[in-house]
Amino acid sequence: MPDLSTTFAGGIRCPNPFWLASAPPTNCGEQVMRAFDAGWGGAVWKTIGEPITNVSSRYSSVDWNGQRMMGLNNIELISDRPIETNLREIAEVKKCYPKHAVIASLMVESTRDAWHDIVQRSEDAGADGLELNFGCPHGMSERGMGSAVGQVPEYTEMITGWVKEKARTPVLVKLTPNITDIRQIARAAKRAGADGLSAINTINSITGIDLDTLEPRPNVDGLSSHGGYCGPAVKPIALNMVHQLQNDEASRLPISGIGGIGTWRDAAEFILLGCGTVQVCTAVMHYGYRVIEDMTDGLQNWMREKGFARIEDFRGLSAPKVTDWNHLNLNFKIVARIHEEKCIGCELCYIACWDGAHQCIHLDHAHSTPPAIEAASRARISVTPIPRLDRGVQAEAPLARVPRVDEDECVGCNLCALVCPVESCITMERVENHLPRETWEDLVNGTPHS
Amino acid sequence: MGAAVPFAFQDNAEVARRFPDLHPAFDSNEALTEANRCLNCFDAPCAAACPTHIDVPRFIKKIGTQNLMGSALTILDANILGASCSRVCPVDVLCEGACVMLRYNKQPIAIGRLQRHAMDHFWERGAHLPKKSSRRRSQKIVCIGAGPASLACAAELAQQGFSVTVIERHALPGGLNTYGVAEYKLRPPDSLREVAMIAELGVEFRFGVSIEHQSDLAALESEYDAIFVGVGLGAMHELHIPGAHHNVNVAVYVVDALEFIARYKTSGNLTVGNNVVVVGAGNTAIDAAVAARRLGAAHVTIVYRRTESGMPAFGFEYEHAKQEGVVFEWLAEPVAIHADPASGRIVSLECARGGSNFHLSCDMLIPAIGQAPLRSLLERSRGPKYYTGGDCANGGREVVDAVADGKRAGVAIAKSFEAADA
Structure with missing residues (x-):
């Protein structure tokens, strides 16, 4: 049986490379423990910071050809629970699941003290690593956090630097795709000493407008706001950005791939372009934690068929095949x-x-020409075939x-x-x-x- | 709901209970999913197979974009009876039978049910048929018969601005759509609603008028500029075997299939025997046999002189009849009807098979051995003013064939007056 266990970014160990992304599926300890029981290898906690107030509604989706949620959009903010509660539950999870990866996703105000404090407390709680949320595209960016940081290389470098002053565990910087060249931010993170990257965060989006009420979705009392887009629709964009990061010496760091991963096949593709782990959210929000079963099973079956014993055996093999x-x-x-x-x-x-x-x-x-062919068909007289009346009529040749x-x-x-x-x-x-x-x-x- | 039905019809709750929809309507999500399964073929075989050449992929893709009104108008543009055709068409041998999915070992697209979905929306919105031209044309056209062929001809001409009158010998319009289609496919109110929509175009209807004699035709010729003959087929053939006529209760216990069907559908007379024998194995025979079962007959047998492979009914109709519990006696030729001399009731049908005879218990006999053409009328209606279509011209096909004929005639009639009006 191929071995799915892996070590990421210089020290985060996990039984498999499938992590839950920082999102509603990792809101609380009870959820994360059920996810680990279902088979997930790691979880990036719903971003911890000063508790916020959310709106309702929060999500909207793009359906395609009768399939639900080809793309999902959210305007939810970071955790709405006290920092102490989140950290206490992280400690509980780590106590029960010492071999699984628990990553604390962090977002606090842009001061050195605030970051030092949250880093210290997260690591004290037992987090295996830290993910700096510099990507959240809505709500937090207006307060000078999230993508407001992740869109400015200097801010990214400065805050990553503060975190690195304090951190003892690997530091991952989560990148926003809402920028002309994602490598600018990755380079800043790398200069500041980041141990890895998570890419990509959600893409700015307006999913649609209700054509009866003329109100955009998700509808909050008649108004909406741009949100973050994710799900199957964004995978090609994410793959390209992952490749850009891998292909750039100044950006190159271990990558936890994110963006539309819903099956083992998606995961294999991200790993083939160089990712060390992958993160999943929309597929779990759609179907529950149980989707992990086929993700690990399918990936292992494919690895066995291809003769790969470990993740490292195929990681990055397709990266050189993408060229200019x-x-x-x-x-x-x-x-x-x-x-x-x-x-x-x-x-x-x-x-x-x-x-x-x-x-x-x-x-x-x-x-x-096509119009001539259509006109000829319209001019043809067709009748319902009745055996009694149509003996000997030839059917159209199959070819x-x-x-x-x-x-x-x-x-x-x-x-x-x-x-x-x-x-x-x-x-x-x-x-x-x-x-x-x-x-x-x-x-x-x-x-x-x- | 849609336009009020001006043709008085008393709905029968018992009939509705016994004949629920054979193919239930899609809900919106089912329709969307099914519509999205359609490949949208170029020069689609389904559209080519449809006698009215409905642009099937176009109306289905409009369902996919939730443009249901556009979808219904696409259907109606090709086939004015698109609503009833969606329910009565033998789609297995037409559009759905031509679906390329069949060559891919996949279910063909449920074109009939999607068409019904679009047309149901049209009714629910209370929409009206569009005119094709705002011109007022000076000519007057009469259509004899108010069945599908005449209705299609009348609608086409009315949409183009002509004055059209439809004359009908029955009390209700719609022809076999009203009187002859199995109830679980199409109910009379649905047929009448569709005719009402055509009446709204300004078509005048006259009921209870028979056209039989040369003088009737001469009167029409003097009043109208063109005459469309869409009278369908004539009476059903009778069984010429001993006992078929002498029986005092013949009217009740020997009833031809079309009469039997019309009776339960439109007159409220739900009389049926306990042991019913249907003679013949065409689609009408099947409709009558299944109706007899639904109305409560314990045993329904279809007697046919050939074997299964020779039966004129469509394969899917045969399968349906078997599911409804209808029993088939192959290679059996009726030779005599036996009645109880005292009561006059039928007790059995004697049939011959091979060299020997056998008796089938029978208290109601339903001959379904085809209809005679209305030869004399057709022979009299000759001349430049005459056009014809539907069963009387094609020998008896489907509603959709009649609609195609009627529309083509309407287009031709309109074109013939183009020079005069120019």
């Missing part, structure tokens, strides 16, 4: 192949290619609706394969053109055939 566009081979040529035995005749590839790509998929040899690719014109863009609803019905096949690898950089530098 000007390093891509311009002479790599693929074309679409439609496997007619699998084709169900929806013709989505045809219309996608005609309207959204390069007009190289055809339904006939005359290269009729009549299978489109055909003009491979000479196909640019290999993938669009037809992306829209095809049938697995492996359209494949992109390598065309051997006997041309050497050549990149844009080669062309600019005049050094082909590299």
Whole structure:
């Protein structure tokens, strides 16, 4: 059985890399203990600071094609419970679950004394590490905390420095994506001595507007406010930012990956780009702590299949495969192949290619345009087939609706394969053109055939 | 609810109780999920298979965006009886049978139920049919028969600004939609509501008027610029076997399938035997057999002269009948009806199979062996003013075929006056 246990950022041990992100699922000790019983490897406590007052409602979501919560938005603030209560419960959890990681997420006013005090108290309570919440995009930023810190490199460096003066456990800086270049903040954190990064925090968002009342969601007495967006929708953005951080020497630190992780597959992708642990929130808010079962089970099965014994065996393996566009081979040529035995005749590839790509998929040899084909169908007279009246009428041939690719014109863009609803019905096949690898950089530098 | 039904009809609670919807309505979330399952095929086979060429992916995607009014208008633009078609169409052999999902070993999209969802919304909003043109056209057109073909023809012409009159020999409009469709698919009030919507376009309806003689047609020819004949098929064939006529209680105990169906649907007469035998295995036979079961018959048998593979009913109708407890006797030919001489009641139907005869207990016999065409009327209605469509022209297909015919005729009639009005 592959070993999922790991040590993160120079000293945070955990039985598996799956942590609960700092959020409602880690509000209190009772919750965290149930989560550990369910199988979670660690938990980043709901951010501790001077208790706040929340509004109701607090969440809104984006549904897609009948699926709920493709994206989730919240305007909830940090913990609304006293600091002492949170710290006392951290101590209780650590006593019962010494092998699990408990990270204290912290946010206090921007003074050295306040940070020194909270760091001391958190570590005294038994926290295995500290996560500095410099990312919260709403409510706290207006008070000079959260993303108000995380959007200014100097503030990030200063406060991280104060924390490092005091901390004995690893210090993680949680980064906001609501900034032009996330590396600016990561570099500041690294300069100040941070031991790791958590990325990404939620993305500024307005999820939608009720078209009956014209009021935006979530609705608080007729008004709303921008919130933080998370869930499956944000994963590609998070992956890219994780990669940016890994690819930059001045930013590079152990990363706890966050952003739309709902399955073991998502987690594997974050780890393949270099993350040491991952954090989950929306999937748990949607389905409960039990989602961890398949996360660990699925990841282990995949590792076994791939021959990975430990997380470190595959961590970062895909990072070098992401490069800048000007390093891509311009002479790599693929074309679409439609496997007619699998084709169900929806013709989505045809219309996608005609309207959204390069007009190289055809339904006939005359290269009729889409409007001409639709007009011909409308003009056809159809009747309900009645056996008594229709003996001998031929049904449409099964292949009549299978489109055909003009491979000479196909640019290999993938669009037809992306829209095809049938697995492996359209494949992109390598065309051997006997041309050497050549990149844009080669062309600019005049050094082909590299 | 929608527009008030101007056609008086007394709803029967007992019938409603015995014939609940065969396919219940979707709720909003079910409809949304199902709509989103639709692939939105280009040049979609479902739309091509529909005789009225409803743009199925378009109306389904509008459900997906919760543009239900747009969805209903998309349906109505192609098929003025989109509401009843959503309930009565044999979708398995039409749109849903053409769904590409079937080639992917997946359930086809529930097009019929989605169509009903959009149309139910249209009714709930009390919406009205749009006109296609604000022009007032000078010509007058008459449609003979108030069934689906005539209604589609009348609606198309009224939407384009013509004066249209529909004449009908029955007391209610709708044709088989009102009188002949199984109750669990379409109830008379729903059929009548749909006709009321067409009446709102300004179509005039005249009931209790029969057109039979040359003189009737001549009168119409002198009054109208075009005549659409949408009279459907004629009376059902009778069983020509001993006993079918001499019995004093024939009117009660031998009743053809269409009469039997019309009776429970529209007259409040729910009489049914205990041992019912239906002769014939078409879709109407199945409707009658299932209705007999629902009305309380303990035993319902369908007698058919061929085997299962030769039956004209759709496969899904056959399956439904079996689920309702209808029993089938294959390769059986009725040869005589036997009655109790004292009471005059039928006691059995004698059938031949192979070389031998057998008796089926029977106290009610329902022949369902097809309808004769109205040949004489059709032969008389010849000339440049005449158009026809629906069952009387196509030999007897589905409501949706009649709607397609009627609409095409309406478009053709309108076009024929284009030059005159230009």
